[in-house]
Amino acid sequence: MKNGAQEGDPVLERFHFLVNAPALFNAVTTAAELRIFAFLSERSGARAEEIQVFCGLPPHQLRVLLQAVCATGLLDRREGIYHNSRVAEELLAADDEPDSWGHILTGWKEVYYPAFSHMTTALRAGTNTALAAHPGDEPTLYGRLAHNPPLEEVFHRAMTAFTLRSVDALIEQPVFDGVRHVLDVGGGDGSTSARLVARNPLLRSTVFDMPSVSRLASDAEAGTYPDRVSLMPGDIFTDPFPTGPDAVLFSHVLEIFDEDSILLLLSKAYAALPTGGRVMVYGYNVSDDETEGVFGARLGLYFNVLASGRGMAYPARDYERWLRKAGFEEVSTVSGLPYEHGLSVGVKP
Ligand SMILES: C[S@@+](CC[C@H](N)C(=O)[O-])C[C@H]1O[C@@H](n2cnc3c(N)ncnc32)[C@H](O)[C@@H]1O
Incomplete structure (x- = not known):
């Protein structure tokens, strides 16, 4: 490793997590939109085949998605059975409640994160240039x-x-x-x-x-x-x-x-x-x-x-x-x- 950054340095660990975070954010949001957390909560855990029948994703694509969500720690897999973590159970399982984090994830996905790809331009311009993607002439x-x-x-x-x-x-x-x-x-x-x-x-x-x-x-x-x-x-x-x-x-x-x-x-x-x-x-x-x-x-x-x-x-x-x-x-x-x-x-x- 160059320049003295050491494995185990918390800043390096955080850097590695955050550069992958946009993909993981979307994986968690997709799992929430497919209601996988709600399903696992109702069933107290399930095998990939059962989740596949429930959400309808092709088996390989579901395998990729479940690996990503497990990598965040929100799901775990014990003896082939997937379970919600305590955090997923508390934040994401009751997805029809008005305080579900599922609504927050969808809002951030639809509104915030598409805009952030314009960050350099907007900060340079000193104004909210990403607003151009939204119809109208109001300033906010x-x-x-x-x-x-x-x-x-x-x-x-x-x-x-x-x-x-x-x-x-x-x-x-x-x-x-x-x-x-x-x-x-x-x-x-x-x-x-x-x-x-x-x-x-x-x-x-x-x-x-x-x-x-x-x-x-x-x-x-x-x-x-x-x-x-x-x-x-x-x-x-x-x-x-x-x-x-x-x-x-x-x-x-x-x-x-x-x-x-x-x-x-x-x-x-x-x-x-x-x-x-x-x-x-x-x-x-x-x-x-x-x-x-x-x-x-x-x-x-x-x-x-x-x-x-x-x-x-x-x-x-x-x-x-x-x-x-x-x-x-x-x-x-x-x-x-x-x-x-x-x-x-x-x-x-
Ligand atoms: C971030 S939200 C806060 C909502 C609420 N107070 C809360 O804590 O959840 C900001 C609110 O300010 C309102 N707002 C912004 N500019 C406004 C304006 N010029 N006149 C009236 N409401 C405005 C928005 O419509 C929005 O509902």
Whole structure:
């Protein structure tokens, strides 16, 4: 081996894994789409011949696929019988549930990863050139998806699944104690709000998102709370924030934009809130020294190559600085939440 890189060096091992990861990602996604994890879960394991009858792949192609998924560790094979690993059982077996990782994999396959082949061009150009693959003239992916309802559904199913996997850390925070009415800005299909009102019986929520997205909310979990989750279709930049709520939540929203837009949204929140009202910024944070965070890395690249041409999973100290600049006090962050998440909070004096 040249240049001193040693077998056993964890960086070398990680390099070898990551250069093969795009193929393995697609193998796992294909296995999920063929419902192999669900089948193995129902049967508590199966032989290749049984999996072949179930999914219909030619035997040789199934052999290749099963070897790849076993190489990831998600499946194992003991005495010729394939089993789900514990992780596959927990993340992928219940594939008809709204929080299945299967939806996330399909969303990343259909939306994120085709765009990443444009990364060098987009980063050089300083804008989201991969957006050209999506019809429309809106400057962000969120606007353009309205022209492609099937893809918009895939996208929001993936986002909802991820939200449901990460929302518990948010709804358990004491910062919601005493809040009566939250404005959930960019609240998507209302899944976060539905979980919030389920957990806090005196709370109601207004979900503010684009009209095409608001339409998805009635069929999602939010539709089960028609009296306590209301929808406000509109544009969060050009339409005013309603007054009345005593808290404003930005969940996975501010990171899409640059500093000027973030300050504009925080100022709108400040203007709409009463004295003592709280603003909450929930989402991915890279580490303060900007060297750690694989979820944050993927997200920042996705924003810049495809979604908005700007933004990143900012470190918490950036949000704290912007909250103070917008006039909020008692600014603090709960960091280290699952999936590299943090919650930064401020209070209107
Ligand atoms: C990453 S998603 C977050 C959804 C939800 N808050 C969550 O945590 O799952 C960002 C949301 O912001 C919405 N959004 C982006 N730009 C918007 C705009 N200008 N007006 C209204 N909604 C917008 C998108 O439609 C999308 O639902």
